[in-house]
Amino acid sequence: MQLVDIKDLRVSFRHHDGVVSAVRGVTLGLSKGESLGIVGESGSGKSVTFLALMRLLQAPAATIEADKLELDGSDLLNADAKALSDIRGSLVSMVFQDPMTSFDPLFTIGYQISETIQTHGNTGKKAALAQARELLAKVEIKHPDRVLKQYPHQLSGGMLQRAMIAMALSCEPRLLIADEPTTALDVTVQAQILQLITDLQQETGMSLIIITHDLGVIAETVDRVVVMYGGKVMEIGDTREIFEDPLNPYTKALIESIPGREAGKRKLIEIPGSSPNALSPPSGCPFHPRCKLADDKCASDAPNLSTFGKNRSAACWKVVQ
């Protein structure tokens, strides 16, 4: 059985100019212990997809529709607040982009981590604090005792992101969603945090989803990659295959626009134009206005995700079997 099972997820937001369709029919699955990378530009719907999965979007503004939205066999689409609180943290938890704002500025790190432990288990305050200390040691924080007593503004971004990961892992979730976990960090710290996340994933056997706009982040971290654009899935495949033989022209363009090792030797190829306006998305394939291969069919009909070989699928009219 799959841990995450999303079928035809659609998310839209009410906006004063109309309805914004942020996610337009996303289908994807994730098995236990697997790691998945979600890549896309800003506004591709990658974060919204998983905020919707965790039901963290505010109800009146956001509308979530799906044929299936399941996590470890339990339906999330119609779950009530109580059920959601139980699932969040214990079954799935999330690490956010900016560690500086992910902690409440009023309380110490130790207090916040032990609080999270206490809300899920019947542990006492002391036991929870000891557990928090252990977790901080596990995420390779050098002075866990000191950090326990410190306030968020006293720590650096890298330290806070480690503490955030410790807090996210405090209830041993089966799935960790990391939404741009390294974007706000120093380049030197980025690699350490990614290494930490993959190490912890292997150690605990949990599943992992990394959301990023940086292909470099996921190249060495995840098993499979989902490429999203304009609220749709453009391509799914094993990381190696995606990088070596991208099928969708968008994926190809993304890979070409990585500076890479030969930076300076070749001219960086950018993707012309900008990501589509979610208020009035283009007809047909969302990428066609910027695609070199686009023709009339791409402009009128949206391609469906079709499989090409084992574990591989892409949504493009130009890819032939």
Next chain:
Amino acid sequence: MTQESSAIKSAKPIESIDNMLAPRNPMYYAWRRFIANRAAIASGSVLSLIILMAILAPLITPTSYEEQKFLTENLAFPSASHWFGVDDLGRDFYTRIVYGARISLSIGFVAAAFSVVIGLPLGAVAGYYGGTADWLIMRIIEIFSVVPPLLAALLLAALAGGGFGNIVLIAALFGWVQVCLLVRGQVMAFRNREFIRASQALGASPLFVIFRHLIPNSISPVIVGFVQAIPLAMMLEAGLSFLGVGIAPPTPSWGQMINIGINFMFFYWHLALFPTMALAVTVLTTTLFGDGLRDALDPTLKG
């Protein structure tokens, strides 16, 4: 040269940068802003003096407030033995003014506390849930803001009768609106902060988020709302007592004393002047103190 090198030798090595980087508490900056505000400091001192006088009233007054000890001297003008003169019923007027501070201040503080008790949860719920809850609470607030408070309070006091408890409840009924709006604004600003979402993502229930994160983060607007509710309640009490539906005699209330004072105003000016001044100074200092506190705690909040 040698002195210099010995100074270098004797200097302690820096073992930790922790102390140098000791972060300053946000309260430190609030305090700095507050003491830079002269009006707030001055009014704070005057207000503390008034509060002290109210607390120490029995020690600093010659008689009790209801004792008609000076009937032969009634309506006497201020003198060395009667600083504020004697009232129409032969009571030392200074004593009555000091005791009046007790009523005014206690009604102000208790009513402000009740305003927070009503306004804080409603504001938090409106700000956090939005939608229907917010709509409903905002409409209730609108009803309160279109009704003139004194007229409505007059009606309620006439129906329910005056007295300390009722006046407090009536003042809180009109005082919670401001607290509610301040808290609502703060909660709305914080609701979409990342740490709130992070806490939700880790399984915090709505009530947990409201009580453990949003309300503690709303403490400055709550303090501001509390202090701003005090002068409003004091004015309302004085107004109702002036109109005869507030605090009943012989308990001294400044509003009630002004009412009696105006009967004698053209000949015995002191009976109207002193309670009016006491009320004006107290309300003014609380207002200025509240404004200073607001500016100190929340420099972005204006109005």
